[in-house]
Amino acid sequence: MPKKDADVFGLKRAASGLWSARLSIPRDRWQDVGLAYGTKSGIRQEFLKSLQTHDRQEAIRRRGPALDALRSQVNEKLAAIGKPALEGDWKVQSVVEQAVADALSAKEEIEKASTVPVITRDANGQVMEELPATDQEHLKNVATGLAEDVAQGLPDAKGHLYLTTYMETLAGTATPLGPLLDRWELERDRSVSKASRAMDTAAFNHFAGYLAEHDSQRQGGSITDPMKHLRAKGLERLEPRVLGGFTEWLLDSAGLTAKTVGSRVSPLKMFWDWCIRKHIISGPNPWDGATRGLKQQAARQGNGKPKRREFSEDELLALLQTDPDAGKRWAWGQAIRDLMPLALLTGARENELCSLTVDKVVQLSGAELLGIAVLEEDAKTASSIRRVPLHPL
Structure with missing residues (x-):
């Protein structure tokens, strides 16, 4: 039988009719979450939070905050074992982003569903041709219905924008880049x-x-x-x-x-x-x-370019002694002028020097000289993470 709408798209309905928010964990994070919660199987695929309502429209309205709460709890557990948060701490910020997020989630569920035709018969044994022929078709109908319910709960302009964006994203015709x-x-x-x-x-x-x-x-x-x-x-x-x-x-x-x-x-x-x-x-x-x-x-x-060569002594002196504001005042003249002796006496890269702050100036152990620290956030490669002593000059 096709999946019921209760089992997908962030909602789950119990046999009693009570709705719950359903946070599905991405497949590539099952093991991380399982480790964080210490599950026997070593994985965790989903979390549920009761929405305390039997009404589907009310469940849809309560779904967002409940999913945010579940995601926050999971992220706290992941942070405790040094793992990155789900979704990279990304939060929905607009109607368009909400629509894209919901549609992509629905699209993922639809793509996992069966494309094998399902024959459904009524109580008299007659084939019910008006019903969707496959699980995928059924879920597409469910996704459309849920999107229409969400849109109805928004002001007219936002509701129209949500539904249009959702349907275009679900159909794979216009997913906004933002x-x-x-x-x-x-x-x-x-x-x-x-x-x-x-x-x-x-x-x-x-x-x-x-x-x-x-x-x-x-x-x-x-x-x-x-x-x-x-x-x-x-x-x-x-x-x-x-x-x-x-x-x-x-x-x-x-x-x-x-x-x-x-x-x-x-x-x-x-x-x-x-x-x-x-x-x-x-x-x-x-x-x-x-x-x-x-x-x-x-x-x-x-x-066609001249071959690269070392500066001569006279050229170096000219660069280091030139007044950056002589003749014409340049917005970054003094900053560039300050970079030249730092580059000459440290050998550090341009971006490493441009990101230099007071806290990155260090006293090297066992030495009277100061140095600069190149941290991971500024390093081009792993081997670039280092401490560079300043030249005695």
């Missing part, structure tokens, strides 16, 4: 350095600028906030033909070098890979092969 980027960025924050996150930001800023320029030309209007425009775009509606023009735009319109273009495309490819892993979209990744040929272009661009 909520997905928020979730992806929180996961990235847990696994990569600040320097890598800065590269992500630069990549999506350029991508937002490219889409804003492309859509402005196509629509005949002007887009004043490219990032807001990007976040509202439907993921599935980004045409491969449009994506394919991004590298060309970076080289020609943005004037970036081939090497830098590769660093702008890489975060986009990783984001699309994440969306595929989360079953938000299906493969293949449209960015596969997007950087092909860039290495050859970078090498060709490098052939």
